[in-house]
Amino acid sequence: xxxxxxxxxxxxxxxxxxxxxxxxxxxxxxxxxxxxxxxxxxxxxxxxxxxxxxxxxxxxxxxxxxxxxxxxxxxxxxxxxxxxxxxxxxxxxxxxxxxxxxxxxxxxxxxxxxxxxxxxxxxxxxxxxxxxxxxxxxxxxxxxxxxxxxxxxxxxxxxxxxxxxxxxxxxxxxxxxxxxxxxxxxxxxxxxxxxxxxxxxxxxxxxxxxxxxxxxxxxxxxxxxxxxxxxxxxxxxxxxxxxxxxxxxxxxxxxxxxxxxxxxxxxxxxxxxxxx
Numbered sequence: 246x247x248x249x250x251x252x253x254x255x256x257x258x259x260x261x262x263x264x265x266x267x268x269x270x271x272x273x274x275x276x277x278x279x280x281x282x283x284x285x286x287x288x289x290x291x292x293x294x295x296x297x298x299x300x301x302x303x304x305x306x307x308x309x310x311x312x313x314x315x316x317x318x319x320x321x322x323x324x325x326x327x328x329x330x331x332x333x334x335x336x337x338x339x340x341x342x343x344x345x346x347x348x349x350x351x352x353x354x355x356x357x358x359x360x361x362x363x364x365x366x367x368x369x370x371x372x373x374x375x376x377x378x379x380x381x382x383x384x385x386x387x388x389x390x391x392x393x394x395x396x397x398x399x400x401x402x403x404x405x406x407x408x409x410x411x412x413x414x415x416x417x418x419x420x421x422x423x424x425x426x427x428x429x430x431x432x433x434x435x436x437x438x439x440x441x442x443x444x445x446x447x448x449x450x451x452x453x454x455x456x457x458x459x460x461x462x463x464x465x466x467x468x469x470x471x472x473x474x475x476x477x478x479x480x481x482x483x484x485x486x487x488x489x490x491x492x493x494x495x496x497x498x499x500x501x502x503x504x505x506x507x508x509x510x511x512x513x514x515x516x517x518x519x520x521x
Contacts, residue, residue: 251276254518257387260395266346267398272387275335283330284515287467287500288323290460292347292355292451294340294365294394295320296381300333304362317365317378319347321358322451323460326500328512338381338390340398344416344457348449350401355451369401409445411438415454424461425485428454463499466492470504471517477504 253274259267268291275281283305296317303311305328314329322344348355351368366374377397384390418431431454432438446454466484469475475483481492496504507513 252515252518255387257391259391263395263398263402266342266349266402268341268343268346270387270391270394271339271341273335273337273339275331277331277333277335281331282511282514283328285326285328285500285512286323287326287463287516288460289464289519290322290344290457292322292342292344292358293320294318294342294347296338296378296390297336298338298382299336300331302335303330303332304328305330312362314362315364317374317381318362319358319365319368320362321355321360322457324360324452324456338387340394344420344450345413350398354448356447359451409449411442412445412449415442415446416450416457419454419458419461423465423484424458424463426458428458459495460499462486463495466496466504467507470507480504 253272255272257270257272258264259270277300294317295314297314301316302314304314305311311330353368364374365377368374369377377393380393381390384393415428415431418426428439428442432442443453446452446457450457452460462484466480466486469480469483477492478489481489484492486492486495493503496502496507500507502510
């Protein structure tokens with residue numbers, strides 16, 4: 246059996262001054278192989294800024310149609326899984342923001358970024374974006390790239406408003422409960438707060454609290470499937486789904502396969518790497 250090219254995925258921690266906003270930085274290198282399969286990317290509740298140094302990457306909009314990723318872009322919140330396919334070698338550097346992290350650096354409502362790839366010049370202006378992209382490309386290693394992006398983000402942080410407190414406490418509660426906390430419980434059934442939350446949440450996170458909760462709960466289940474090899478009944482129970490049928494329905498809705506079909510699926514190799 247021939248050896249498949251290795252995907253090299255690494256993560257790096259942010260500076261303490263940015264650790265409330267940035268979850269981690271990551272790099273990914275994958276040598277081109279004509280036998281490589283399309284890869285399905287699964288929503289994770291985060292927003293990412295990515296820089297691509299090698300060949301273009303396609304994102305499929307249907308079975309055959311695709312768009313080409315910008316080389317420097319923001320990937321907004323996702324409400325569904327999607328397929329990508331590199332057109333050659335992959336060499337990427339990215340910043341993974343917490344759900345409420347990215348809103349602190351831009352004034353654009355984040356609901357405008359949902360399910361699309363937005364070139365960074367659309368959010369930061371053409372000249373600053375081009376300067377940043379050139380510095381990132383010309384840097385000689387990941388450590389330098391992290392220093393460049395952190396200087397850029399810290400400068401932006403000082404210019405922008407901070408996240409609305411109700412949004413932050415709701416996200417914190419959802420993350421602490423792995424997405425299973427009901428919004429009514431978080432808000433103690435205060436209807437006026439709920440309306441305020443829904444409005445601000447979409448602007449500052451991109452999606453609704455309920456959608457984010459679904460994504461976070463699915464993430465918990467995915468990690469258990471990949472790492473613990475527990476039974477689906479146990480995973481459904483521990484992820485606080487109503488029952489196994491509810492778990493499988495949510496899983497299929499987001500990922501397009503059943504949990505059993507997910508394991509060992511070549512289209513899921515990249516997502517498996519991210520979740521492990």
